[in-house]
Amino acid sequence: MKFLHLATLATAALALPSDSLAARQKKTCTSPKLRKSWAKATATEKRSYINAALCLATKPSRLHISTHRTLYDDFGYIHAQLTEPQRIHGEPVFLPWHRYFVQVYEDALHSCGYTGTAMYWDWAADWAAPSKAAVWDPVLGFGGNGSDSADGNGPGKLRVVNGPFRSLHPTYWNTAVDPHWLSRDWAPGHPEGGQAEMIGNAYSPTVMDEVNSWTVYDKFWPALETSPHGAVHAGIGGGRGDMGPVSSPNDPIFFLHHAMVDRVWWQWQQKDPQNRTFAYKGVRNDGQNATLNDVLPMLGLAPDGIVRDYMDTNGGALCYIY
Numbered sequence: 001m002k003f004l005h006l007a008t009l010a011t012a013a014l015a016l017p018s019d020s021l022a023a024r025q026k027k028t029c030t031s032p033k034l035r036k037s038w039a040k041a042t043a044t045e046k047r048s049y050i051n052a053a054l055c056l057a058t059k060p061s062r063l064h065i066s067t068h069r070t071l072y073d074d075f076g077y078i079h080a081q082l083t084e085p086q087r088i089h090g091e092p093v094f095l096p097w098h099r100y101f102v103q104v105y106e107d108a109l110h111s112c113g114y115t116g117t118a119m120y121w122d123w124a125a126d127w128a129a130p131s132k133a134a135v136w137d138p139v140l141g142f143g144g145n146g147s148d149s150a151d152g153n154g155p156g157k158l159r160v161v162n163g164p165f166r167s168l169h170p171t172y173w174n175t176a177v178d179p180h181w182l183s184r185d186w187a188p189g190h191p192e193g194g195q196a197e198m199i200g201n202a203y204s205p206t207v208m209d210e211v212n213s214w215t216v217y218d219k220f221w222p223a224l225e226t227s228p229h230g231a232v233h234a235g236i237g238g239g240r241g242d243m244g245p246v247s248s249p250n251d252p253i254f255f256l257h258h259a260m261v262d263r264v265w266w267q268w269q270q271k272d273p274q275n276r277t278f279a280y281k282g283v284r285n286d287g288q289n290a291t292l293n294d295v296l297p298m299l300g301l302a303p304d305g306i307v308r309d310y311m312d313t314n315g316g317a318l319c320y321i322y
């Protein structure tokens with residue numbers, strides 16, 4: 001028994017470098033692709049993106065587990081599994097892990113015929129009236145809020161009733177198998193108290209200036225993760241929508257949100273590339289100091305990565321700019 005355990009550990013240790021090597025697919029990045037804002041993309045680009053996002057729900061799962069069958073469900077599942085217990089939030093790996101995750105999603109869209117790049121929702125530009133943003137367009141967007149009156153889900157989840165994703169039927173709610181229709185539960189605004197809808201005040205220019213004013217990574221990432229990032233999740237997901245629980249990649253808007261988080265980080269890095277591109281510091285949830293050699297687990301959805309290869313969007317395993 002003991003021998004078996006040691007053997008397993010040894011195999012795991014041996015397997016790590018080659019897996020990571022495969023993950024890196026290191027190539028020189030000579031012509032980085034430009035990631036666009038959804039609001040600025042053409043109708044053709046939007047249609048193509050939406051069709052590929054829908055196609056993921058027709059592709060087989062890569063995970064070989066019996067509870068679900070599609071590549072679409074893999075994303076919500078992986079994110080939930082890596083959050084309970086916590087391995088990807090509240091620690092320095094938050095930014096590079098989600099950067100890699102968005103890239104894995106972009107690659108999956110390519111397997112569904114999409115030829116463009118990941119796109120972002122510039123919520124910092126839309127903070128005062130987030131519900132009016134182009135991303136919620138019922139034809140060339142992700143549809144709108146969930147509805148109290150829509151049946152099919154039960155009372156705990158507000159089904160999205162319009163837009164191209166209204167028939168999405170995610171398998172997971174948090175880590176539990178709980179098939180339901182895609183749900184959203186936008187946080188209402190309180191104009192009398194100066195509170196914007198969807199908790200927009202938490203990603204206002206004032207807040208973004210504060211976040212961006214930090215000059216060291218271990219102050220910058222928690223500021224970005226806690227307020228703007230968390231508020232957008234809670235503002236869209238509320239208590240009864242998919243962006244709330246840890247299976248949040250169920251909602252396709254997750255990837256436009258996280259591309260925006262990635263863009264804020266990228267812009268921060270660009271302000272002082274020499275010092276910030278590989279700036280990576282802080283304490284991990286296991287109490288150890290974070291290092292550039294830390295692993296980015298993908299649980300079989302894609303090869304595990306190494307933080308170092310996901311710090312520079314213009315080198316390592318990546319090749320894009322914003």
Ligand SMILES: [Cu+2]
Nearest residue numbers: 079088089098
């Ligand atoms: Cu996350």
